[in-house]
Amino acid sequence: RIYAPEIQSGLSRIKNGLLICEVDLNLCRQTKDFWGIQMTQRLDLYARSISNAVQPNYKPQIIRKS
Numbered sequence: 001r002i003y004a005p006e007i008q009s010g011l012s013r014i015k016n017g018l019l020i021c022e023v024d025l026n027l028c029r030q031t032k033d034f035w036g037i038q039m040t041q042r043l044d045l046y047a048r049s050i051s052n053a054v055q056p057n058y059k060p061q062i063i064r065k066s
Contacts (some may be wrong), residue, residue: 001059011017032038 011019053060
């Protein structure tokens with residue numbers, strides 16, 4: 001499956017097919033640099049947060065203005 005701002009394309013899950021597309025690797029790199037995910041990643045925090053969120057008794061932390 002391919003997602004882009006103007007396009008959503010994909011192949012059937014039950015039929016064979018060939019999807020041909022053009023990918024702008026420079027744009028991919030620019031987006032990655034702009035988002036800064038690699039630079040600011042905190043994988044242990046993300047893993048812990050997701051593990052907690054999938055528990056049946058999970059209560060989200062709600063912060064209200066005082």
